[in-house]
Amino acid sequence: MTGRRTLGLAVLMLLAVGGTAHADGGMRIDQAWTRATAGNARTGALYVTITNTGTVTDRLIAVNTPVADKAEPHESKMNNGVMEMRPLGPVSIAPGKTxxxxxxxxxxxxxxxKAPLKLGDQVPVTLTFEHAGAVQTTASVAKAGAMSGDDMPSMPGMSH
Ligand SMILES: [Cu+2]
Incomplete structure (x- = not known):
């Protein structure tokens, strides 16, 4: 692990501790990840698992990350053999649901x-919920084409 990344992670952890996540907010964020992008690609996709551990239905109303101008939930659907996507709108998650x-x-x-996403980087992400408020997480950058966040470099020190 490089010193630079360790420092970045420490800063992010401080942000998480001092962040705006409410003590009573019942949203658990797991496995946030994205993929390395090539060249000057201007788009990417972020993947994350959200579990409502609270007692009321909550809605994901905004996603923000400093690495992109816009982060917006989309749905993908096959339409006559073509994968199409469109904005999903606020995502409701009932208590106990993931x-x-x-x-x-x-x-x-x-x-x-704003810049290519590089393998092994950690990307700050803020998920804002109607009840739980803003919840900070970090997304790991997996390799291009990865189908899960576990598809990470075997030697993290080699990634820069
Ligand atoms: Cu999309």
Missing amino acids: FTFAPNADHIMLTGL
Whole structure:
């Protein structure tokens, strides 16, 4: 692990501790990840698993990340053999339920990427819920074409 990444992670953890996630907010965020982008690609997709551990239905109303101009939940649907996508709108999650953004399914579209996403980087993400408020997480950057966030470099030190 590089010193640079360790420092970045420490800063992010401080942000998470000092962030705006409410103590009573019942949203658990797992497995946030995205994919490395090639060249000057301006779009990407973010994947994350959200579990409502609270007692009321909550809605994901906004997603923000400093690496892109816009982050918006999309749904993907096959239409006459063509994969089409469109904005999903606010995502409702009932108590005890889990919602997963995953490849070839619902995803969080990143548009206006400010720089290429590099393998092994950690991307700050803020998920804002109607009740739970803003919840901070970090997305790991997996390799291009990865189908899960576990598809990570075997030697993290080699990634820069
Ligand atoms: Cu999309």
